[in-house]
Amino acid sequence: MCGIVGFTGLKEAAPILLEGLHKLEYRGYDSAGIAVREGDGATKIVKAKGRLQELIDKTDSGNAVHGTCGIGHTRWATHGEPSEINAHPHCSDDGSVTGVHNGIIENFRELKEKLIKRGYEFHTQTDTEVVIKLVDYYYKKTNSDPIDAIHKTMLHIRGSYALCLMFKDLPGEIWAVRKDSPMVIGITDNESYVASDVPAILKYTRDVYFIDNMEFAHLTPGKVTFYNIDSEEIQKESTTIEWDAEAAEKGGFEHFMIKEIHEQPRAVRDTINSVVKDGRIDLSQAGLTEDMIRDISQIYIVACGSAWHVGMAAQYVIEDLAGIPVRVELASEFRYRKLLLDPNGLVIIISQSGETADSREAMNIAKSMGIRTLGIVNVVGSSIARDADSVIYTLAGPEIAVATTKAYSAQLIITYAIAIEFARIRGTIDEARYTRLIAEMQTLPEKIEKILSDKERIQWFANKFATAKDIFFIGRGIDYAICLEGSLKMKEISYIHSEAYAAGELKHGTISLIEKDILVIGSLTQPALYEKTVSNMVEVKSRGAYLMGLTTYGHYEIEDTVDFTIYVPKIDEHFAASLAVVPLQLMGYYVSVAKGLDVDKPRNLAKSVTVE
Numbered sequence: 260m261c262g263i264v265g266f267t268g269l270k271e272a273a274p275i276l277l278e279g280l281h282k283l284e285y286r287g288y289d290s291a292g293i294a295v296r297e298g299d300g301a302t303k304i305v306k307a308k309g310r311l312q313e314l315i316d317k318t319d320s321g322n323a324v325h326g327t328c329g330i331g332h333t334r335w336a337t338h339g340e341p342s343e344i345n346a347h348p349h350c351s352d353d354g355s356v357t358g359v360h361n362g363i364i365e366n367f368r369e370l371k372e373k374l375i376k377r378g379y380e381f382h383t384q385t386d387t388e389v390v391i392k393l394v395d396y397y398y399k400k401t402n403s404d405p406i407d408a409i410h411k412t413m414l415h416i417r418g419s420y421a422l423c424l425m426f427k428d429l430p431g432e433i434w435a436v437r438k439d440s441p442m443v444i445g446i447t448d449n450e451s452y453v454a455s456d457v458p459a460i461l462k463y464t465r466d467v468y469f470i471d472n473m474e475f476a477h478l479t480p481g482k483v484t485f486y487n488i489d490s491e492e493i494q495k496e497s498t499t500i501e502w503d504a505e506a507a508e509k510g511g512f513e514h515f516m517i518k519e520i521h522e523q524p525r526a527v528r529d530t531i532n533s534v535v536k537d538g539r540i541d542l543s544q545a546g547l548t549e550d551m552i553r554d555i556s557q558i559y560i561v562a563c564g565s566a567w568h569v570g571m572a573a574q575y576v577i578e579d580l581a582g583i584p585v586r587v588e589l590a591s592e593f594r595y596r597k598l599l600l601d602p603n604g605l606v607i608i609i610s611q612s613g614e615t616a617d618s619r620e621a622m623n624i625a626k627s628m629g630i631r632t633l634g635i636v637n638v639v640g641s642s643i644a645r646d647a648d649s650v651i652y653t654l655a656g657p658e659i660a661v662a663t664t665k666a667y668s669a670q671l672i673i674t675y676a677i678a679i680e681f682a683r684i685r686g687t688i689d690e691a692r693y694t695r696l697i698a699e700m701q702t703l704p705e706k707i708e709k710i711l712s713d714k715e716r717i718q719w720f721a722n723k724f725a726t727a728k729d730i731f732f733i734g735r736g737i738d739y740a741i742c743l744e745g746s747l748k749m750k751e752i753s754y755i756h757s758e759a760y761a762a763g764e765l766k767h768g769t770i771s772l773i774e775k776d777i778l779v780i781g782s783l784t785q786p787a788l789y790e791k792t793v794s795n796m797v798e799v800k801s802r803g804a805y806l807m808g809l810t811t812y813g814h815y816e817i818e819d820t821v822d823f824t825i826y827v828p829k830i831d832e833h834f835a836a837s838l839a840v841v842p843l844q845l846m847g848y849y850v851s852v853a854k855g856l857d858v859d860k861p862r863n864l865a866k867s868v869t870v871e
Contacts, residue, residue, distance in 0.1 A: 306347070410489075444467060519660055561621045588621070784811055800821075
């Protein structure tokens with residue numbers, strides 16, 4: 260949610276800020292703005308509602324903004340409607356402090372009332388204007404000491420925030436502050452960059468610093484100094500990002516989403532190779548010894564959105580192979596329940612960004628109760644990666660489209676590896692089956708490639724249903740988990756109402772929604788459940804539904820029941836989600852394209868949900 264970019268150096272700042280904001284568009288936004296320190300010492304602020312192009316147009320030619328130090332922001336409205344006045348950056352009444360902010364300040368009303376009593380005026384509905392003017396208040400109260408002003412501000416605000424600040428008295432300097440919202444800094448010769456996510460600065464450097472919680476940083480051209488909450492200077496090690504800038508570009512594809520769908524074989528292969536060494540699964544990076552694994556009595560998988568769907572599929576796989584009870588929890592519910600966690604349990608937090616607010620807080624709750632935590636994340640140096648007791652990285656590379664595809668597929672691989680290795684250690688599978696499962700998992704990349712080679716047929720079918728009002732997905736077991744993700748892909752980028760149901764639940768109310776020509780998609784990849792799901796599809800067909808069947812090669816008799824069939828290669832049934840999801844991703848994508856929608860940036864959504 261929201262995006263921050265900052266630059267100070269010898270180059271013109273505005274083009275760098277605008278390009279960085281463009282790289283962060285996938286995070287979701289409704290307005291944008293930049294603030295640049297011009298040569299005469301003044302700070303010029305330009306803001307626009309709508310797409311980034313509106314801001315670019317306002318800073319073009321005769322309206323060009325000149326200066327070598329600046330900050331920029333794309334806003335996703337939380338406090339106050341989307342508008343130019345509510346867009347960031349905001350500044351203090353006399354222009355002494357200018358800043359941008361990601362996150363939510365929970366006590367902004369209380370702070371606003373105190374500042375009004377001290378003579379401050381407010382012109383927006385945002386919590387950001389409050390925090391900028393609070394910094395200004397303490398800056399003046401501490402005789403223009405930015406370190407002390409930031410320290411006092413951090414002590415008085417509650418909530419989550421990433422702040423970038425410029426002080427009128429300190430030309431060429433940017434101050435970055437963080438609590439619970441991501442912030443990354445890159446330093447090169449005579450240039451310093453700060454952003455809320457790596458893609459914004461990847462063009463300039465791959466060696467970055469991550470600001471930890473309750474820390475802040477002072478950027479000058481080519482230099483950064485870090486401080487803790489007590490204003491003490493601290494040292495930090497840089498991290499090298501393995502992605503290159505090209506990985507975050509479209510590479511000739513029309514949209515990032517279709518590019519990332521096509522990158523799934525590579526993402527799956529790289530993630531498999533990261534956990535399979537010489538034909539054996541190696542989870543040493545997770546820091547779990549064999550004794551620890553034997554002693555685990557319960558697994559809790561905590562996640563949101565598509566990552567939660569990964570957990571739903573993993574539940575079936577882990578329980579069946581390793582014989583460990585698994586509960587899959589929505590992070591937003593987990594953190595607000597009275598939890599009865601088994602002290603010998605393992606909490607697995609799955610998050611592409613590693614910054615998902617609810618998942619991050621759920622992890623902290625588990626840690627406070629003494630339960631071991633394991634993060635499955637895609638972003639090196641993210642909050643969950645740093646704070647979990649152990650972490651396993653997916654190797655999906657940068658994922659730009661809001662609707663996840665390759666990160667979802669990479670997360671599935673890690674859960675398969677956990678299931679297989681836990682099963683071996685706990686003795687629920689023998690060595691021969693262990694070897695077979697690993698070999699089967701290693702065939703996934705080429706089988707995904709085979710599905711992608713037949714995408715035109717899926718595109719034809721998607722075009723046929725681009726005007727649908729409702730679509731239902733049904734399946735049992737792992738197929739139900741597949742349907743959950745397929746339904747989410749459809750609704751989030753095509754805006755078609757879609758729902759996923761466990762097929763056996765149809766007669767408990769849902770079947771009343773079936774009417775003539777409504778599309779029902781059935782997933783049938785689990786041999787033991789195949790006939791039962793076919794029976795459910797016959798039931799909805801008798802009520803006028805148009806049926807699409809998604810199954811494995813060999814089940815050709817399905818064509819006698821359904822109107823359209825998509826086949827995926829045969830695979831061990833535990834890994835079926837990795838194949839069956841691909842046609843459903845393509846379905847959602849092609850329906851959205853047929854409707855002329857913004858595939859990569861669907862309305863009201865953000866890539867990384869860093870606030871509640």
